Amino acid sequence: MPKVIGIDLGTTNSVVAVMEGGEPVVIPNAEGSRLTPSVVAVNPKTGERLVGQVAKRQAITNPDNTIFSIKRFMGRKLDDPAVERDRKLVPYQLSAAENGDVRVKLGEKTYSPQEISAMILQKLKRDAEAYLGEPVTQAVITVPAYFNDSQRQATKDAGTIAGLEVLRIINEPTASALAYGLGKQNDEEVAVYDLGGGTFDISILRLGDGVFEVISTNGDTHLGGDDFDQRIIDWICDEFKAQEGIDMRQDRMALQRLKEAAEKAKVELSSVLQAEINLPFITADASGPKHLVLTLTRAKLEQLTGDLIERTKGPVSQALNDANLQPSAVEEVVLVGGQTRMPAVVEMVKKYFNREPHKGVNPDEVVAIGAAIQAGVLQGDVKNVLLLDVTPLTLGIETLGGVMTPLIPRNTTVPTAKSQVFSTAADNQTSVEIHVLQGERPMAHDNKSIGRFILDGILPAPRGLPQIEVTFDIDANGILSVSAKDKATGREQRITITASSGLSKDEIEKMTKEAEAHAEEDKRAREVIESKNNADSLAYSAEKILREDDGKLPAALKDEVQQHISAVRTALERDDPNEIRSATEALSQAMQKLGAAVYGQAGAPGQGEPPKGGDEGTVEGEFREV
Amino acid sequence: MEPANRHDEQTEPQAETPESEAVRQEGQDEVQSLTVQLQNAQALAEENLKGWQRSQADFVNYRRRTEQEKSELVKFAESGLILDLLPVLDDLERALAGLPQELRGLTWIDGILLIERKFRSILEAHGVTPIEASGKEFDPHEHEAVLRDGEPGEATVVTAELQRGYRLHDRVLRPSLVKVGRPSESEPKTENQS
Numbered sequence: 001m002p003k004v005i006g007i008d009l010g011t012t013n014s015v016v017a018v019m020e021g022g023e024p025v026v027i028p029n030a031e032g033s034r035l036t037p038s039v040v041a042v043n044p045k046t047g048e049r050l051v052g053q054v055a056k057r058q059a060i061t062n063p064d065n066t067i068f069s070i071k072r073f074m075g076r077k078l079d080d081p082a083v084e085r086d087r088k089l090v091p092y093q094l095s096a097a098e099n100g101d102v103r104v105k106l107g108e109k110t111y112s113p114q115e116i117s118a119m120i121l122q123k124l125k126r127d128a129e130a131y132l133g134e135p136v137t138q139a140v141i142t143v144p145a146y147f148n149d150s151q152r153q154a155t156k157d158a159g160t161i162a163g164l165e166v167l168r169i170i171n172e173p174t175a176s177a178l179a180y181g182l183g184k185q186n187d188e189e190v191a192v193y194d195l196g197g198g199t200f201d202i203s204i205l206r207l208g209d210g211v212f213e214v215i216s217t218n219g220d221t222h223l224g225g226d227d228f229d230q231r232i233i234d235w236i237c238d239e240f241k242a243q244e245g246i247d248m249r250q251d252r253m254a255l256q257r258l259k260e261a262a263e264k265a266k267v268e269l270s271s272v273l274q275a276e277i278n279l280p281f282i283t284a285d286a287s288g289p290k291h292l293v294l295t296l297t298r299a300k301l302e303q304l305t306g307d308l309i310e311r312t313k314g315p316v317s318q319a320l321n322d323a324n325l326q327p328s329a330v331e332e333v334v335l336v337g338g339q340t341r342m343p344a345v346v347e348m349v350k351k352y353f354n355r356e357p358h359k360g361v362n363p364d365e366v367v368a369i370g371a372a373i374q375a376g377v378l379q380g381d382v383k384n385v386l387l388l389d390v391t392p393l394t395l396g397i398e399t400l401g402g403v404m405t406p407l408i409p410r411n412t413t414v415p416t417a418k419s420q421v422f423s424t425a426a427d428n429q430t431s432v433e434i435h436v437l438q439g440e441r442p443m444a445h446d447n448k449s450i451g452r453f454i455l456d457g458i459l460p461a462p463r464g465l466p467q468i469e470v471t472f473d474i475d476a477n478g479i480l481s482v483s484a485k486d487k488a489t490g491r492e493q494r495i496t497i498t499a500s501s502g503l504s505k506d507e508i509e510k511m512t513k514e515a516e517a518h519a520e521e522d523k524r525a526r527e528v529i530e531s532k533n534n535a536d537s538l539a540y541s542a543e544k545i546l547r548e549d550d551g552k553l554p555a556a557l558k559d560e561v562q563q564h565i566s567a568v569r570t571a572l573e574r575d576d577p578n579e580i581r582s583a584t585e586a587l588s589q590a591m592q593k594l595g596a597a598v599y600g601q602a603g604a605p606g607q608g609e610p611p612k613g614g615d616e617g618t619v620e621g622e623f624r625e626v
Numbered sequence: 627m628e629p630a631n632r633h634d635e636q637t638e639p640q641a642e643t644p645e646s647e648a649v650r651q652e653g654q655d656e657v658q659s660l661t662v663q664l665q666n667a668q669a670l671a672e673e674n675l676k677g678w679q680r681s682q683a684d685f686v687n688y689r690r691r692t693e694q695e696k697s698e699l700v701k702f703a704e705s706g707l708i709l710d711l712l713p714v715l716d717d718l719e720r721a722l723a724g725l726p727q728e729l730r731g732l733t734w735i736d737g738i739l740l741i742e743r744k745f746r747s748i749l750e751a752h753g754v755t756p757i758e759a760s761g762k763e764f765d766p767h768e769h770e771a772v773l774r775d776g777e778p779g780e781a782t783v784v785t786a787e788l789q790r791g792y793r794l795h796d797r798v799l800r801p802s803l804v805k806v807g808r809p810s811e812s813e814p815k816t817e818n819q820s
Contacts, residue, residue, distance in 0.1 A: 021684060032797070044779065050766060058766035060774050061781055061806045133687060252773050253788045256803060281720035289724045 004138040004167060004379045005128050006371025008175070009117060009155065011071040012197045014038050015368035016124050018132065019376035024179070024369040026362075029127040035364060036127075040119045041066040042107040051123040063091040065106055069198075070116045072221075073102045074158075075151030082221075114154045118161035125162055139164045140375040142367050145171040145203045145217045167378050173203035174212045175370025176336045180358045183207035189215075189323075191330045193349055193357070195312065196337035198224040202316045204323040204330070216322035218315035223308065225339035231304040232262035236277065236294060244290050246283060254283050269298045270341045302344045309348050316352065333357040338364050391416075392508045395472055395480065398435040398444035400425050401529035407472040410440065410512075417473040421487075424463045431456035432468055434484045436497065440515030442526040448511075455484040455493040463540075528577050535584040539568045542591055549598070557594050564590045705794050708754060712800060715749070716789055718742050749792075757791035759784045759802040768801055775807030783809045 005027070008015040013035045016027045029036045031053055041055035042048070042065045050058065059066040072086045078096035087094050093105040103110040121139075129136050143155050152169050159166035173192035177183055182190055187208040194201040201219040205212060236258055237248050248254045261277050268275040279292040320327060333349060335357045340346065349357050361369060391414060396406035399422065407418045424432060433454050439447025458466050467487040474480050483494035515522070542565050546558060564587035571579040642650075722742060729735055757768050762784050764771065772788055774781050784804045791802030 020688060021681075045782075054766045057770040057801060058764070060771040061764060062778050064778065131691070133690065253803070256772050256788075280717045281724060284724065288726075289721075 004375035008368035017368040017372035024372040075154035114158040117158035121162035178370035194336035195339040218319040335359045414474045419471040428460040759787040770801040773805040781806040
């Protein structure tokens with residue numbers, strides 16, 4: 001069944017996402033990038049059309065035929081004041097259609113902005129199809145909240161021209177809120193602070209019960225991350241001029257390296273407190289080559305760009321005014337756009353609204369992700385599958401030595417079922433107790449006991465022989481049922497444990513943390529238990545062989561083995577891990593000698609040795625008797 | 627016999643007792659109700675089946691794509707590191723390009739040249755190859771124009787390489803930064819060659 005894709009058709013970059021297995025996934029383009037520059041170009045000689053990064057690369061050789069920021073002209077007339085202002089910033093030619101709509105010259109022809117956007121959408125569609133391996137015919141496309149009807153219609157038309165049925169046009173801030181799972185409670189007031197590469201948008205939304213309403217919007221169409229980069233570049237150039245007396249702004253190649261270095265430093269300073277800008281041989285003069293080495297601290301960066309961040313406050317307060325809200329009345333704040341990764345921006349927003357803003361989703365991709373979520377809802381994805389939950393903690397049973405043997409690891413998606421075969425711990429054991437546990441610690445008593453029952457009627461047999469199949473089954477509602485079945489007799493017992501008899505969210509967190517803290521010692525404790533179990537098994541099977549094969553064994557070896565068996569038993573009583581280990585090793589070697597003597601070959605272990613969980617998938621289980 | 631006559635509602639309505647009418651009505655209601663339930667159950671079953679089929683199909687697709695991504699990942703796993711290391715090679719080349727004449731004979735400089743050569747061959751061993759630029763037709767798939775000489779229509783040939791571009795296996799890792807100009811102006815060698 002064809003998927004509906006979500007598209008963030010941005011001024012500078014576009015992103016595509018789709019729902020997969022209930023999760024939104026960003027689709028990389030044919031070049032392997034998750035962002036596609038919203039740039040279209042035509043080679044005037046060959047007529048070859050280029051879209052994306054490739055178009056960007058040849059912009060300088062072909063300025064008249066390289067179209068960028070077309071979004072600024074969508075659905076507008078040529079005499080629109082915004083158009084008059086923006087056309088001065090672009091090298092390509094604009095003209096008017098008969099009805100006054102903007103037209104753009106590309107190659108020999110003129111196109112509407114919709115047609116240009118359609119070219120971008122076509123590439124996005126093609127790349128999505130290549131990635132998904134199936135045709136894509138439907139999409140959800142986002143637009144700024146302040147787009148009017150004609151701008152929205154133009155966007156929808158662009159989709160149609162590109163061969164996409166646009167199921168819905170949704171607002172960018174709404175999509176961002178969706179990406180964070182907002183809008184499920186009733187009537188939340190949400191502020192979306194979007195500081196991208198070139199534009200700033202603030203939107204106040206009221207969300208509730210599937211309804212999204214934009215109450216007010218504001219912003220600055222020419223304020224973004226690029227301005228922050230420019231401040232750093234200017235600072236570098238000024239520093240260098242002061243040091244060397246050379247103005248790097250005249251050197252295009254030097255500027256290119258500077259630009260890259262500035263952006264890199266800015267990104268670094270979001271996670272460390274200082275960044276080194278190291279550009280050897282940046283330029284040269286009569287006296288020789290010149291190097292640039294500067295340290296930019298986070299504090300200095302914040303100084304250089306502080307006014308830009310301040311500038312965003314004006315539109316925010318205006319938007320709140322228009323919405324008739326105090327900052328404190330806003331219940332959720334969402335950060336969108338790459339520049340919001342800067343700690344100073346996050347800090348300002350946090351102080352302004354006096355609450356922690358949502359920022360976990362990649363801010364460059366959050367709008368596309370929201371669009372994909374909306375696409376999923378429209379497609380019926382979300383309704384078909386009940387909320388797939390996960391078990392928060394590992395579930396298992398208590399086995400020999402007081403350890404917990406896990407059956408279902410934590411964070412397994414439910415519904416799910418898992419079976420494992422266990423056996424008895426002692427000879428002639430006729431019943432087993434299934435002690436159901438929840439938790440992460442290796443020792444049973446450190447976890448929470450959530451259920452217990454007994455399966456009896458097991459036929460007397462040597463330990464390790466009976467096959468008891470234990471099954472854990474969790475249904476979609478989180479109800480666990482545990483059953484134990486004796487494969488020989490067919491007798492079965494089961495209990496049902498409801499979710500509430502487990503642990504609360506706080507308890508779960510506490511348990512997980514405790515497990516991490518005790519991981520080392522728990523591991524050692526478990527190893528000790530296992531070595532004790534091994535020692536016990538080995539001694540048991542050695543005794544069995546001595547008993548059963550008495551006649552076949554050479555007397556001297558028999559005594560030796562008997563001595564080692566006693567040594568192991570003593571060590572177990574004394575409970576000294578080192579002693580147990582060496583005694584087990586000694587016994588094992590003696591057994592091998594015995595085997596060699598009996599079979600006349602080297603290294604064959606005795607036939608009575610219990611399978612170490614490998615062969616039949618049997619794990620020894622200790623089940624207490626009634 | 628008699629009961630059979632009784633059941634002939636059409637011709638003898640008066641023969642039916644209130645009790646048997648109630649029973650019949652009940653029966654009809656029940657059939658009605660069961661029919662509706664059956665339809666609902668069938669619809670639900672259909673929906674569930676579709677959902678299940680779709681999930682399976684999604685899973686198959688997802689698995690296929692994950693396999694693809696895995697092999698891509700293996701092939702290009704190092705691209706991040708290599709990309710970050712290239713500026714070091716660039717700077718080394720810049721340094722050597724500006725080597726003062728009087729130092730050229732020094733044995734010490736030979737050592738540095740050997741280091742540069744070693745760096746290059748290590749990259750080559752990892753599948754990195756330089757992109758040809760100088761003198762070639764400008765190709766935005768491999769080159770990025772930073773400077774232009776002449777009018778857009780005329781500037782079609784790479785006249786100078788400002789920063790070398792590289793491929794990793796068959797993919798462009800970093801495009802060459804170039805100056806584009808008129809065909810007759812192309813230089814015989816790049817600015818960066820020592």
